[in-house]
Amino acid sequence: MFIENLRRACVAVTCVSLLSVAMPLPAQAAIVTTDRAVALEQRGAYVGTITAALARDDVRNRMVALGVDPAAIEARLGGLTDTELAMLAERINNAPAGGDALAVIGIVFLVLMILEFTGVIDIFKNV
Amino acid sequence: MARASLWLPPTLILLTWLSGCASVAPLGSMLPPGGPSRVELLDTPFFPQEDHQCGPSALATVLEASGSPARPEQLVAEVYLPGREGSLQQELLAATRRRGRLAYVLSGEADALLAEVQAGRPVLVLQNLGVDAYPIWHYAVLIGFDAQRNDVILRSGRQQRLLMSWSRFEGSWRRGGQWAMTVLPPGTLPARPSLPAYLDACAGLEAAGMLDAAAAAYAAASQRWPRSSLVELGTGNVAYARGDLRGAVAAYQRGIDLSPSDAALRNNLAQALLDSGCVGRARVEARQAAELARGTLLETDVRETLESVEAAAASRGPSASCPDAAQGDGDAQPLSLPHEPAARTRDR
Numbered sequence: 001m002f003i004e005n006l007r008r009a010c011v012a013v014t015c016v017s018l019l020s021v022a023m024p025l026p027a028q029a030a031i032v033t034t035d036r037a038v039a040l041e042q043r044g045a046y047v048g049t050i051t052a053a054l055a056r057d058d059v060r061n062r063m064v065a066l067g068v069d070p071a072a073i074e075a076r077l078g079g080l081t082d083t084e085l086a087m088l089a090e091r092i093n094n095a096p097a098g099g100d101a102l103a104v105i106g107i108v109f110l111v112l113m114i115l116e117f118t119g120v121i122d123i124f125k126n127v
Numbered sequence: 128m129a130r131a132s133l134w135l136p137p138t139l140i141l142l143t144w145l146s147g148c149a150s151v152a153p154l155g156s157m158l159p160p161g162g163p164s165r166v167e168l169l170d171t172p173f174f175p176q177e178d179h180q181c182g183p184s185a186l187a188t189v190l191e192a193s194g195s196p197a198r199p200e201q202l203v204a205e206v207y208l209p210g211r212e213g214s215l216q217q218e219l220l221a222a223t224r225r226r227g228r229l230a231y232v233l234s235g236e237a238d239a240l241l242a243e244v245q246a247g248r249p250v251l252v253l254q255n256l257g258v259d260a261y262p263i264w265h266y267a268v269l270i271g272f273d274a275q276r277n278d279v280i281l282r283s284g285r286q287q288r289l290l291m292s293w294s295r296f297e298g299s300w301r302r303g304g305q306w307a308m309t310v311l312p313p314g315t316l317p318a319r320p321s322l323p324a325y326l327d328a329c330a331g332l333e334a335a336g337m338l339d340a341a342a343a344a345y346a347a348a349s350q351r352w353p354r355s356s357l358v359e360l361g362t363g364n365v366a367y368a369r370g371d372l373r374g375a376v377a378a379y380q381r382g383i384d385l386s387p388s389d390a391a392l393r394n395n396l397a398q399a400l401l402d403s404g405c406v407g408r409a410r411v412e413a414r415q416a417a418e419l420a421r422g423t424l425l426e427t428d429v430r431e432t433l434e435s436v437e438a439a440a441a442s443r444g445p446s447a448s449c450p451d452a453a454q455g456d457g458d459a460q461p462l463s464l465p466h467e468p469a470a471r472t473r474d475r
Contacts (some may be wrong), residue, residue, distance in 0.1 A: 008131060011235075019357035030394065030395075030398050030428055030429075030431045030435065031364060031367060031395050031398055032394055032395055032425065032428055033299070033330070033333070033355040033364065034326070034329065034330040034333055034360060034361040034364050035330040035331075035333070035334060035355070035389075037357060037360050037391045038323070038327060038330055038357060039327045039422060040391070040425070041357060042323050045424070046424060053229045063208070064391075065210065066208050066209060066210030067208070067209030068208065068209070069204070072204050072205070075205070075222075075225075076205055076218065076221065078221070078225060078334075078335055078336065079220070079221030079222065079224040079225045079331065079334060079335035080218075080220075080221045080331075080334060081327075081330055081331055081334045082334075084220070084221075084331075086216045087217070088215070088217055089241075092208075092211075092215070093211075094215070095215055095305065095308075095474060096213075096215070096216065096253060096255075096262065096264045096303065097182075097208060097211035097212065097213030097214060097215055097254055097264055097266050098181055098182050098185075098213050098214055098216075098266035099179040099182070099211070099212045099213030099264060099265070100178070100179045100181065100212065100213070100263065100265065101182060112250075112419040119180075
């Protein structure tokens with residue numbers, strides 16, 4: 001029983017310490033990042049600190065759901081700006097994902113031709 | 128074969144007619160003047176793609192061409208999304224930055240692609256080989272073109288040298304959202320440098336923590352755009368992140384000289400001064416920043432800086448240990464530039 005309690009306590013302590021490590025640190029001083037200043041100047045808006053932290057969590061979860069090895073995710077998120085993280089949080093499931101040119105054969109090609117045909121007609125209607 | 132050639136002309140006429148409103152100007156008319164009209168970057172490496180993995184292959188191609196060793200097998204773990212059976216543009220950019228290379232997204236104009244190839248750099252392009260309603264996304268690498276034959280040369284999928292007519296290529300690129308990137312060693316500018324796109328690329332290097340590379344990129348930018356206060360902001364932020372407070376203060380000050388009403392620059396200057404123990408001057412800058420930021424999106428950020436500066440002033444009193452304050456605000460050369468030699472160093 002004592003051992004069991006000790007084990008639980010250890011688990012609890014480990015969880016808390018892990019959590020505190022994983023918690024985003026308060027924004028490094030009060031420096032306005034280049035990403036933010038550029039976004040502000042070019043688009044008149046930027047991704048705030050809290051939104052960025054939420055977006056990061058969101059993208060992390062979505063990447064797991066999309067089959068990325070959880071151990072690799074932190075490294076993959078490094079190198080994305082807050083602006084990009086926010087965009088991915090919104091569109092990771094339907095943003096263009098370049099994959100395969102090899103599927104374009106035979107029947108598929110035929111179907112595509114028909115689709116292209118209808119697509120062109122649609123464009124015509126809009127003009 | 129004979130049958131096909133019988134069908135070809137009417138089909139072509141029909142398709143040309145149908146797509147008449149979107150007819151593509153010939154490649155030759157897009158060519159930047161002065162450059163060659165026929166280019167093929169023969170030295171560009173080739174990595175035939177595995178299933179669905181044109182992203183890693185195309186990225187390895189442009190990375191290697193830029194002098195950064197890469198193999199598609201390594202890149203799969205960095206950019207491939209199994210659930211999407213493909214790779215996202217943002218992840219290609221991030222993987223490039225993590226290698227200390229500038230991932231520069233070209234403008235959506237076709238001549239920008241050609242100018243890069245003329246400059247000797249292959250271009251990674253996103254194509255939609257399907258249609259808008261049923262897209263088939265694909266990455267390929269543009270390595271050449273021939274204005275006379277009106278076609279382009281690609282490293283694509285399992286084809287080392289894919290010839291594609293200009294109109295077909297341009298159409299697929301247009302349907303793909305006119306997205307293309309080039310990989311630059313930091314310090315190099317693209318053939319047609321645009322300040323906003325270049326700043327995005329630099330900010331990406333900062334986000335990746337590649338500070339040496341970012342410093343080199345900003346040094347090149349300040350040569351090309353000496354009047355840009357955002358370039359100075361970036362230069363200062365990199366210096367600050369490296370712990371080079373003198374360099375940061377100098378860069379922010381140069382930025383303020385160019386753009387005196389910039390709240391972000393004054394805010395960052397205040398923070399850097401505060402960190403160097405120069406509380407009195409920090410307070411002057413923070414108050415000005417707060418004034419300038421009132422009613423803008425930066426209001427909260429700046430208020431936080433001002434609060435921490437005021438708190439420091441209350442506890443420590445305005446410090447006399449202000450190394451550069453004697454040279455005053457607005458001085459054109461307020462400091463020696465300790466960040467500049469460092470800017471020449473590079474990651475990897």
